[in-house]
Amino acid sequence: MCGIVGYIGKAEAPNILIKGLRRLEYRGYDSAGMAVLDGGRVEVAKAAGKVAALTEKAREEWPEERFSKASVGIAHTRWATHGPPTEVNAHPHLDQSGQIALVHNGIIENYRALRARLEAKGHQFLSETDTEVLAHLIGECDKGDIFQAVCDALHKVEGTFGIAVLSAREPDRIITARRGSPIVVGVGDGETIIASDASAIIAHTQRVIYLDDNDIAIVKSDSVEIRDLNNVPVNREIAELGLDAEAAEKGGYDHFMLKEIHEQPEALANAIRGRLDFNLGSSVLAGMSTSPRELSELTRVVMVGCGTSLHAGLVGEYAFEELAGVNAEVEQAAEFRYRNPILGCKDFVIAISQSGETADTLAAVREAHQKGAFVMSLCNVVGSTIARETGRGVYLHAGPEISVASTKAFTSQVAVLLMMALKLGRGRRLSREYGLEVAQAIASIPELVAKVIEQSDHIAELAKNYVKDEHAYFIGRGPMYPVALEGALKLKEISYIHAEGYHAAELKHGPIALLTEGTPIIAVACDVPGKDKTLGNIEECRARGARILGIVTEGDDAAAECMDEFIQVPATHHLVATVPAVVALQLFAYHVARLRDCEIDQPRNLAKSVTVE
Numbered sequence: 290m291c292g293i294v295g296y297i298g299k300a301e302a303p304n305i306l307i308k309g310l311r312r313l314e315y316r317g318y319d320s321a322g323m324a325v326l327d328g329g330r331v332e333v334a335k336a337a338g339k340v341a342a343l344t345e346k347a348r349e350e351w352p353e354e355r356f357s358k359a360s361v362g363i364a365h366t367r368w369a370t371h372g373p374p375t376e377v378n379a380h381p382h383l384d385q386s387g388q389i390a391l392v393h394n395g396i397i398e399n400y401r402a403l404r405a406r407l408e409a410k411g412h413q414f415l416s417e418t419d420t421e422v423l424a425h426l427i428g429e430c431d432k433g434d435i436f437q438a439v440c441d442a443l444h445k446v447e448g449t450f451g452i453a454v455l456s457a458r459e460p461d462r463i464i465t466a467r468r469g470s471p472i473v474v475g476v477g478d479g480e481t482i483i484a485s486d487a488s489a490i491i492a493h494t495q496r497v498i499y500l501d502d503n504d505i506a507i508v509k510s511d512s513v514e515i516r517d518l519n520n521v522p523v524n525r526e527i528a529e530l531g532l533d534a535e536a537a538e539k540g541g542y543d544h545f546m547l548k549e550i551h552e553q554p555e556a557l558a559n560a561i562r563g564r565l566d567f568n569l570g571s572s573v574l575a576g577m578s579t580s581p582r583e584l585s586e587l588t589r590v591v592m593v594g595c596g597t598s599l600h601a602g603l604v605g606e607y608a609f610e611e612l613a614g615v616n617a618e619v620e621q622a623a624e625f626r627y628r629n630p631i632l633g634c635k636d637f638v639i640a641i642s643q644s645g646e647t648a649d650t651l652a653a654v655r656e657a658h659q660k661g662a663f664v665m666s667l668c669n670v671v672g673s674t675i676a677r678e679t680g681r682g683v684y685l686h687a688g689p690e691i692s693v694a695s696t697k698a699f700t701s702q703v704a705v706l707l708m709m710a711l712k713l714g715r716g717r718r719l720s721r722e723y724g725l726e727v728a729q730a731i732a733s734i735p736e737l738v739a740k741v742i743e744q745s746d747h748i749a750e751l752a753k754n755y756v757k758d759e760h761a762y763f764i765g766r767g768p769m770y771p772v773a774l775e776g777a778l779k780l781k782e783i784s785y786i787h788a789e790g791y792h793a794a795e796l797k798h799g800p801i802a803l804l805t806e807g808t809p810i811i812a813v814a815c816d817v818p819g820k821d822k823t824l825g826n827i828e829e830c831r832a833r834g835a836r837i838l839g840i841v842t843e844g845d846d847a848a849a850e851c852m853d854e855f856i857q858v859p860a861t862h863h864l865v866a867t868v869p870a871v872v873a874l875q876l877f878a879y880h881v882a883r884l885r886d887c888e889i890d891q892p893r894n895l896a897k898s899v900t901v902e
């Protein structure tokens with residue numbers, strides 16, 4: 290989604306802003322822009338398309354010395370919501386005087402009413418955006434103190450915002466504020482960087498301040514002063530990012546997605562390390578360190594999430610039911626938040642979110658808190674809003690995930706959910722022996738995944754047979770059903786092949802009508818309970834001419850024989866088997882997309898972190 294970078298410091302703001310925007314490219318966007326202060330004026334450059342187009346534009350239009358001398362500026366990558374991704378709709382937007390520039394993430398919901406009021410006062414708007422309305426509103430409120438003007442304007446808006454504001458009249462500061470859209474301030478040595486995502490900050494400093502909702506900050510090169518919207522000072526700690534700049538680079542791989550697939554053995558080892566207890570046959574999760582008694586009183590697990598995180602929850606559902614013997618449900622977060630869910634203090638709500646910023650998941654967390662549920666988060670991004678608001682949770686420690694298509698976050702989510710279910714289970718009916726068996730299987734996940742990754746070349750060969758397909762159907766049963774859903778999601782989002790995931794039993798209730806000679810069916814038929822039924826469904830597909838690519842367990846020759854071609858994954862406990870199986874499908878999707886020359890890391894229309902509803 291949209292990205293913000295702001296810089297105030299020693300010099301070369303344009304170059305620093307462009308580098309920051311590049312770091313945010315992975316979030317998904319369709320236009321970009323920046324504004325710097327030069328010679329007492331706000332100077333703006335914008336372009337539709339990529340940051341590279343913006344760079345070219347600024348190089349053409351701006352004098353060279355602006356690049357070396359301008360020392361304060363704000364920049365933005367826009368993911369279109371109000372109006373198409375054109376240059377004029379790109380941020381920054383200026384106020385009526387042209388002296389104030391604004392970049393904005395989020396949505397100003399009452400922008401139409403505000404725009405009409407401002408137009409009646411003679412304001413003229415150039416774009417279709419809600420952001421330009423806010424820029425004009427700030428200008429209208431400005432009586433010589435840009436901080437106060439932003440406060441006053443924000444009191445008048447409804448909706449969500451993460452913003453950075455620059456005024457030519459007060460060149461020593463950037464004003465930044467947030468409500469529902471993240472802002473992180475990096476505190477450097479004689480320079481301060483603002484960003485919507487820490488990955489734009491890591492090259493400068495590890496010391497950051499996370500703004501909370503309704504915080505507004507006066508950011509100078511050597512100070513950060515935070516207040517609330519009523520101008521009352523608030524205290525926010527400086528935190529250590531603990532992120533490595535190299536982790537956010539491609540490191541020799543053609544795509545971030547491929548790098549992140551290959552990082553999975555290590556990411557999973559990080560997610561699992563020190564969290565299994567082989568004496569008790571349980572897990573040790575600091576974020577779940579509530580008393581066993583309190584945990585045993587929870588009667589229901591409700592997982593909420595979106596996209597890939599939702600699929601991880603669906604695997605978790607099997608784990609909680611089987612290992613913990615507790616009712617478990619998974620809800621799409623947007624559905625959950627608006628459905629007025631029935632919740633109480635015995636419900637254990639787990640918010641699953643890689644980024645920790647997804648708007649619907651965050652709203653679901655607030656709803657669950659409101660209703661008195663026991664709420665925990667499962668996030669990857671340390672210090673993210675969901676992680677902070679839940680107050681208790683388990684981090685994935687998977688390292689930064691840059692590719693829009695989530696891979697290592699998914700497998701780490703599943704691994705952590707398995708450990709959570711194990712812990713909950715051991716406080717109930719799960720025996721030490723079975724707990725131990727599951728713990729050992731979880732411990733072997735990195736090795737199982739490494740074995741699948743070794744087959745990347747073989748999977749790339751198989752992928753050639755699917756490059757020309759326009760439709761594909763993924764099927765599975767039990768815990769392999771969410772794996773099929775995730776496999777279909779991976780393929781469709783990066784290769785643009787229409788892919789659907791179905792429960793294998795559901796095929797007969799409609800989708801089978803779509804099968805004709807050669808239709809590809811990707812069947813997750815690992816040797817786990819329900820496999821024989823899946824094999825039966827495969828036969829039904831074959832009888833109608835479908836072409837079957839099977840994901841089968843090593844050594845299961847009978848299953849392999851049912852397939853036209855297959856990928857083998859190592860044998861393991863049936864819940865754990867979901868992880869190597871999905872890795873095979875990640876590689877399959879990657880290789881098909883690569884052969885189709887797709888923009889793998891930034892697929893069209895998609896965003897890494899969806900901070901609007």
Ligand code: G6P
Pocket residue numbers: 595596597598599641642643644645646647650693694695895896897898899
């Ligand atoms: C976007 C991303 C997906 C992700 C989903 C939920 O749609 O493209 O990869 O699964 O958001 O994101 P979250 O950060 O909450 O896991």
